[in-house]
Amino acid sequence: MKDVLWPWGAQMFVHYPWVVSMAFGAAALLLSCLTWIRWNKK
Amino acid sequence: MTKISLYQLFCGILFFQQGTTIIFGFSSGAGRDAWICTLLSTAFGACLVYLFTVLMRLQDGLMLTEWFPALFGRYVGVPIAWLYFVLFFYDASRIIADLKFTINMIMLPDTPEWAVLAMFMLVAVYMLFNGIEVLFRIAGILVPIVTALYALQIILLLSSGTMHADFLLPVAGEGWARIWRNVWPLSVMQSFGETLLFAMFWPLVVNRRKAAKVSVSVVFCSGLFLTVLNLLIITTLGEGVYKRSIYPTISMLRLISVGDFIENLDALGLMFFIVTTFFKLSFYMFGCVFAFRQLAFVKNDRRIIVPLAAVSYCVGITMSNDIVEHIQSGFEELQYYVWIPLMIGIPVLLLPFAWKKSKKLKEGT
């Protein structure tokens, strides 16, 4: 487990910080799909 | 609708802003001038929090994640709102990672971290089930107690004769560049930028206008606490040791010795740490739950809480392999790539839109 570069991991952050930023954005977009699907249940 | 009193709001934000600084120290890179850094950060922090409250007032009763869909509609606003959910989630996991290293280092070296963190998470989950007003109520009760203990610590330090006022001199001897370097971005963002989280809770406060005032005044109070803490640490440890310490408060408390009898009081410091960290974690998780509930249209909070806690726990544990990369990522990359854009960038950009909209609403009625 230790050598895997998790997208949220500190190791990723230190070496490729923009990956983490993009991961944030990607997560947000992914979760937005959840909202859009359920929009009509509002 | 749950109502939170102003006093409770004050206490909640106070604990939140103390956060992990009690152990890690605040702007320790500035050495003996750290207390100046703290004062400056407080000033900037107050401005930042004021900005947040202005946004809150302009939005009139919406919580943070409701601002964006309201202003930008569902295709642009929703992803931005989710971004904040991810932020809160990441910050909550970060706290767990902080705890992971600290508990092992200082208090329980042999206990496996997952067990301790699981306990911590369980209590947090229980708190989440109970609802946000309980958290604020507990904050209201604990603040006087914690303050009294804090004062006790100060008295004990003073009476153990380990303080040297001349460690503070020369003031700003290494120049103001060093001070400013430590004020921005880390010190301002760390406690005060994070207060943006409370934009999730401001709609629940009894009197919204006064909530804004209270929130800004807490900044000053927190700043005072932190400045005093810094002064204590510097006069006891001295600049060289402070800059090199990962846990300056612990080192400082270990120096207390009154009458050769009261010694080794780092347990007291750790108690504070656990309390403030728990509050920070709980607040972040509440932010996550509220955001998810609103954005995913979930009716029952309970279905969110347990999965959220479980995932956060896993993320927190796997986040950092060693303390060095954890601290570095937190002090440097995190600031520039995540916090500044989300805590300052977007709110500032939001301001003109929010202002325009509130004007439109006022003209409309």
Added chain:
Amino acid sequence: MAKSAPVIAVIALACLLTGCWSRTEVNDIAIVTATGLDRLKSGRLKVSLLLAVPRTVGNTGQGGGGELEQTSGWVVSDEGETIMDAFRNIQKKLPRNIFYPHNRAIVIGESLAKSDILAILDFFQRSRQTQMRSYVLFTKKEAADILRFKPKFEKLTAEIIKEEMKTGVNVHVRLNEFINMFLETGREAYAPRIEVVPAEVKSASKEKLTSLKLTGMGVMRGNRLIGWLNAEETRGVLWLRDEMEEGVITVDIPDERGGGKISGEVQKARSRLKVRRAGQSFIVDVRVETELDIYENQSPLSLKELNNLTYVESLFKHDIENRILTACRKAQQYETDFIGIGRSLYMTHPGQWKQHRSGWNESLRTFDFQVGANVHIVRVGMINEPITERE
């Protein structure tokens, strides 16, 4: 689910709150009360630990000339490449885990002090368990000898050391202060020196009873020990560093006033050190304010008269000034600023300090020391006229 959740949580918490997983029983630990560090000729470190034997520590007041059964301290030592390495080797000899937080003193032998000391100190800063309140001492011989000393009043040598440090007769330096001396600019480090000496001076008794004595101090330049100061000079340093707490000063009355000696004890003392620029060099201004009580008067001077009192005050004043100057001369001689003149300059004029920083130690020779002491004799004991022969 909601109803049983709190119960489950409470039970789970209760199980783990007691911290049983990381428990450390008292009889699983070997409590270290003092540490001795030496460097051997081979270059390896020798670490000696004075361990407390808990069985007998509780019974105080049982001093006496007994041997091993009576003492409750036990010295274990081993060598290694680093301190941690030596610790591991020592651990192999012990049935219990080494437990460090009660360490009271760290004694550093000359052999180690003359080599690189800063690297050694890293261990004490980094360790999770260390006691930054330990006192640091130097010794001319081997630190292990100091630890092996069998105490009389207390059960543990470490307690003796600690109590001696607290009497304030000599300089005392705690570990965190010691480390700070290295890290603060403008100051060199020093530490008191402890030796094992005969308890009675020039006695003819067969029993060689010994005692631990703080005699003077060792001064460092950078990382290394470079010289020793004797007890007299150390008193001067105490005055300079505003650390004088108690002490006895004896002055000679010149023959034309009657001869004899007067001894006084310091009650209060306050010194201030100021540095100012004088051309290329600096003038160091030392101002001392002190109050004395007279404890012994072996001269015929009557202390009832104010004139005499003033005269005696002036004698004390000269004595104190001389002591301080002696300490300053030593700093100049050894070319090391353990007094902290540099730091004083840094505190008041950081810009000037930065200019003169390089070559500071060598330039000490050019400094001019101006010492002024203000002595006030407050009390003279229970009598005022000395007991002299009837006239």
